[in-house]
Amino acid sequence: MTHDHHDAVVALMRRVGADIVMPHFRNLSPDQVIEKAADDLVTVADRASEAALTEGLSAIDAHARVVGEEAVSADASLLEGLDHGRVWIVDPIDGTNNYASGRTPFGIMVALADDGMVEAGWILDPVSGRLVHAVAGGGAFVDGVQVTAHGSSGPQPVAGVASYFLSTEELADIDARAAGRWQIVPMPRCAAEQYPRLVLGDNDAALFRRTLPWDHAAGSLFLREAGGVVRRLGGADYRIGDGRSGMIAAASADLWEQALAILEG
Template structure:
């Protein structure tokens, strides 16, 4: 069911080289659009997703595709994740705002799901050439090296990504008030790079409020296979079929619980 990992990696690299990188810092007028308020898409996103859809479908006959750009045209594509056929989940250019602004912090996220469970994932940084891969139960790898998350630490020493853009105002206010209780936090505006930092041992945690599968299916698997612990904010396991509930990543379950308490626990008067 899972095709050759290296064959998929080659496809991701080749599509990046052909459709994404030639357009980086080279977008013409009219090649950046808004799908919605503040939600950008470029010709690179669209061309890369089409190329990946074609090549991955050919590589695994009978498979389906859920792509971020296809979803923009038909939200019903998400229903494919609930069926029996294998499904490729594609974010062709994660960090489109950075890409469109000429900032080299963007990547491609790709996952393969079977019956609602992520079974393989790829995270590619086209600028550095780094590629993290994972197969469920077989670890996370980059260039022949097994990846490992940072060891647990108390929340006051934990560093990580804590974007609050997509929170409701009340939660945003709560999280901002709790930020001083943590170590240094950052927002790269690119989940691909934030997941890479976790898997490479360069950050302890990430917290997200939107759970669209192209943003998180690959990253949650890579993080877990690198030894990390993740769950939705209510403590239930994440699955690519989820439509909400937020996600929190940490080195292990104990540090996850401590971090969630610091960030979200109600305090008495």
């Protein structure tokens, strides 16, 4: 199933990927990479991508305002009222630290929400061309083929952990709790890649510390529509406007419960 705006959004994302994101990849000068905060980078490509996506999405649905990562970085008040009205949520380059270092993965993510409920989401890998999308109540798709989440097939379930946001002591604690039960692996520092990994059987669960809407709006819908779950540690489903932190995404409700048991000891 596709959303009414699907073809237009995909065409826009592919154009931005081809015309802006990929030409700058491994072609950035030092002055084109800016540190917004400690270990939080932005590049000229992020800003140009967001500008082009904002213009294009506004033309596709003029009734929806656009909330992009870089615009919020400049004006945090744009996040207010995220769960009211129609909103395009944009991550112009997810995985900027990878991108700025000349590494993959990275991606472009767009979601459309109405009164806090995500209606549709799109994730493009501009390197491979893989397009992931989902429609609320309509399924999850990879390159147009409907998919269902399935766990990994190894001897132990695999959990991706955002190690770059955890202290050495926190990581050691998780490793100790998981010993003999789960395999802990580092996340690719790219939600645009992590969510497909949960659906396609590479990972069974993922622990996120930060849950900013542009990182999770499209991916959480994709995972849920594929049969997975994305929940706060207390068990509440993730919502884009709740402003909280910490959650587990998993390929099934059972795997989510197992991952929570690891975290809680």
